[in-house]
Amino acid sequence: MRVSLKDVASHAGVSIKTVSNVVNDQPHVTPAMRARVQKSIDELGYRPNLTARHLRKGRTGIVALALPELGNPYFAELAAEVVDAAAEHDYTVLLDHTGGRRDQETLVCQGFRSRVIDGLILSPIELEADDLRERAPVPLVLLGEREYDLPYDHISIDNVAAAREAVRHLIALGRRDIAFLGARRGRSQPAHLRLRGWREELDAAGLVADDRLVAATDGWGHADGAAAMARLLDAGHRLDAVFAYNDLIAIGALRVLSERGLRVPEDVAVVGFDDVVEGRFGAVTLTSISPDKASIARMAVESVLSQLDGVPRQQARRIHAGYTLVHRESTLGHD
Amino acid sequence: MRVSLKDVASHAGVSIKTVSNVVNDQPHVTPAMRARVQKSIDELGYRPNLTARHLRKGRTGIVALALPELGNPYFAELAAEVVDAAAEHDYTVLLDHTGGRRDQETLVCQGFRSRVIDGLILSPIELEADDLRERAPVPLVLLGEREYDLPYDHISIDNVAAAREAVRHLIALGRRDIAFLGARRGRSQPAHLRLRGWREELDAAGLVADDRLVAATDGWGHADGAAAMARLLDAGHRLDAVFAYNDLIAIGALRVLSERGLRVPEDVAVVGFDDVVEGRFGAVTLTSISPDKASIARMAVESVLSQLDGVPRQQARRIHAGYTLVHRESTLGHD
DNA sequence: GTGAAAGCGCTAACAC
DNA sequence: GTGTTAGCGCTTTCAC
Numbered sequence: 001m002r003v004s005l006k007d008v009a010s011h012a013g014v015s016i017k018t019v020s021n022v023v024n025d026q027p028h029v030t031p032a033m034r035a036r037v038q039k040s041i042d043e044l045g046y047r048p049n050l051t052a053r054h055l056r057k058g059r060t061g062i063v064a065l066a067l068p069e070l071g072n073p074y075f076a077e078l079a080a081e082v083v084d085a086a087a088e089h090d091y092t093v094l095l096d097h098t099g100g101r102r103d104q105e106t107l108v109c110q111g112f113r114s115r116v117i118d119g120l121i122l123s124p125i126e127l128e129a130d131d132l133r134e135r136a137p138v139p140l141v142l143l144g145e146r147e148y149d150l151p152y153d154h155i156s157i158d159n160v161a162a163a164r165e166a167v168r169h170l171i172a173l174g175r176r177d178i179a180f181l182g183a184r185r186g187r188s189q190p191a192h193l194r195l196r197g198w199r200e201e202l203d204a205a206g207l208v209a210d211d212r213l214v215a216a217t218d219g220w221g222h223a224d225g226a227a228a229m230a231r232l233l234d235a236g237h238r239l240d241a242v243f244a245y246n247d248l249i250a251i252g253a254l255r256v257l258s259e260r261g262l263r264v265p266e267d268v269a270v271v272g273f274d275d276v277v278e279g280r281f282g283a284v285t286l287t288s289i290s291p292d293k294a295s296i297a298r299m300a301v302e303s304v305l306s307q308l309d310g311v312p313r314q315q316a317r318r319i320h321a322g323y324t325l326v327h328r329e330s331t332l333g334h335d
Numbered sequence: 336m337r338v339s340l341k342d343v344a345s346h347a348g349v350s351i352k353t354v355s356n357v358v359n360d361q362p363h364v365t366p367a368m369r370a371r372v373q374k375s376i377d378e379l380g381y382r383p384n385l386t387a388r389h390l391r392k393g394r395t396g397i398v399a400l401a402l403p404e405l406g407n408p409y410f411a412e413l414a415a416e417v418v419d420a421a422a423e424h425d426y427t428v429l430l431d432h433t434g435g436r437r438d439q440e441t442l443v444c445q446g447f448r449s450r451v452i453d454g455l456i457l458s459p460i461e462l463e464a465d466d467l468r469e470r471a472p473v474p475l476v477l478l479g480e481r482e483y484d485l486p487y488d489h490i491s492i493d494n495v496a497a498a499r500e501a502v503r504h505l506i507a508l509g510r511r512d513i514a515f516l517g518a519r520r521g522r523s524q525p526a527h528l529r530l531r532g533w534r535e536e537l538d539a540a541g542l543v544a545d546d547r548l549v550a551a552t553d554g555w556g557h558a559d560g561a562a563a564m565a566r567l568l569d570a571g572h573r574l575d576a577v578f579a580y581n582d583l584i585a586i587g588a589l590r591v592l593s594e595r596g597l598r599v600p601e602d603v604a605v606v607g608f609d610d611v612v613e614g615r616f617g618a619v620t621l622t623s624i625s626p627d628k629a630s631i632a633r634m635a636v637e638s639v640l641s642q643l644d645g646v647p648r649q650q651a652r653r654i655h656a657g658y659t660l661v662h663r664e665s666t667l668g669h670d
Numbered sequence: 671g672t673g674a675a676a677g678c679g680c681t682a683a684c685a686c
Numbered sequence: 687g688t689g690t691t692a693g694c695g696c697t698t699t700c701a702c
Binding site: 002004005006016017020023024048049050051052053054055056057 | 697
C-alpha cells in the first residue's frame, strides 16, 4: 500500500501539517524538525500523490498539446520543443493528435479532458471560428497558419512575409514561372497565407501569378507533393521553380523531378517551408523557410501559464515568431 | 466558477448520487429521472472533474510514453500509434522525451510523475539494469532494442533475425564487403542486436565480418550516418554494401555516397532499419526493415493495462512484434 | 513553529 | 431506484 502524508506524520510523531510543510519547503520549520520528518519520509519511501495535490490546488501541472499529426517531422520537432519549454516551468505535456479533423479539434477545445489539463495548445487545421463560440474551459493558445477572429492568443511566424521572401529569392535567381504546391483542396478558406504570399510577391515583381501553376493537395505529406508535382508536369505548363507549402511536399516534388530527369536547381529550383531535418540530407538539400520552433514553443507555453495566473484574455494577442530563409542546394546548386 | 456534481444535484432537485449515476451511465435510473438530470447538466454546462474522479478511483486514465527523441521520425510515428492504441482503451498519453540520457530515463522510471500516471511505456537507451533495481511504482513496459534481465514486459521485433534478413538480402545480391553503420560509440553494451545479426549472417555465409567495416556513431541522426559513411570511405576500405542501424543513418550515408559519386545500388547497396516515411521519398528510395509499429504500440498499451488489472508480473514477457524487409531502390536499382 | 480540522469533487458502500 | 455519508491525499486557514 502506498504511504501517505498521514503515515509519515504518525511515524515521525508529528502532525500532518508539519510533514506537509517539510515536503513543500515551507520556511517556518526548525532544522531539527525538518531532519526528523525527512528521515521518516526516506524510511517510508513517501512520495506525494500529485492527483490529490492537484485536486486541492485546482491545477494539474499538465498542459495539452494538440497537433494534426506527429508523423510530420515539423510537428514532431515542435512537440519536442514544447515538452522542453513546459519542463522549464515544471509542466508536462499531454499529447494529442487530431488528424487535422474538425470534429477532433472541436472536441479537444470544448473541454475534452478539460478537468485534467490546465491549458491547451492547439494547432488547428479544419477548425472554424464557430466551433469556438463558447469559451474554451481552459486557457487556450492557437498555433499555426490558420487565423481566427477570436479572443485567444495566436502564435505563428508571419506566413505571408515568409512566403514572399521565399518567392523573392526564387525571382532573384531569375526564375519566372514559379509554381505553388500544396494549396488546400476543397477548403472553404479563400486563400491561405503562404499562397497569398506567393501571389503578392509575384504581383509586386510584375510577374503573373498563374493559377495553373497552383497545385492543390489533399494532405501535406511526401506523397501529396509527389502527386501534385507529377500533375503539374503532366499538364505541360512551363515552370522553372517550385515553392511548396511545406518541406514534405517539396521533398515529394524533388523525387518526381529527379524521376523525370529534371535537374534541381538548374532546371527547377525548389523552396520548402518548415526546415525539417530531413531536408538537409536529401540528394539535393532543400532551401526552406525555417520557423523559430523553440520560440514558438516557449511563447505558447508562457501564454498558457500567464492566462492561468491572470485574467483570461479579453483581447487576443497575435504573436509573430521569427524565421529565416535557409539557402541550400535546391536553389543554389551543388558546391 | 466551475459547476460540480453538487450544483447539478441541487439544480435538478435530486441527490448527488443520482447525478453521479447518470453521469456514469449506471443502469438503475428511471428514464424520466435521467432526462431531468441530463437537462440540468446541459443547462449548467457540467463537466466531470477527472482529477477528483481519479483521486477516488486511484487511476488517472493517463499512461506515459517516454521516448529518446521525438525528432526521429521512427519514434514520432510510434508515438502516434501509441496515442491511437491508448485511445481505444479511453486512455490518453503523456509524452516525455529522455534524450536517451540515463539520468532522465532513471528519473522517469523511479516514479517521476508516478502518481499522476497509471503506467509507463519506456524506450530506454542508456538505462542500466541497476537503475531499475527497486520496482517501478507503476506498471512498466520496455520497448526497443535494449534487453534487460528484469521483471518487466519487453516488446520489440526480433532485432537479430531482422538484421540477419537484411544482410542476407545484401549477400543474395552478390555483395561481399558489407559495412555496418551506427554501432554505439563508447557504450558498455558489448554487441547490440543489430550488429550481432550482421556478424552472424556474415559468418553463416562464410564471409568475413571485418571490424574495419563497422563504423560507430555518437547518435542516430542523419548527420551521424553521413559522418560515419565519410569516415569509412576516407579510410579506403573496399565496400559494396551498407547495413545501417536505422534509416536516418542510412539516409545520411546515401547523401555522402552521392556526393562522392558512388551510385546506389550499383556501386553500393544500402539497407536501413525502421522504414520511416522519409526513406520512401529520397532520390533513391531506401530498402529497410519495417517493424510493425502499430502492433508494438498496441501490445505495449495492453501490457500496461493488464498489469493494472491483475497482479504485477513476476515473470517478464519478451514479446516479439512482426517486421518485414521492404525492398526499394537502394538495393534494387531504378525501375 | 506546530497541530486540528475543513474541504477540493468525486465514487461507492450502505440505508431507505 | 434514490439518498446519505465517508473518505481518496492533500493544502490551508485558524488556533495554540
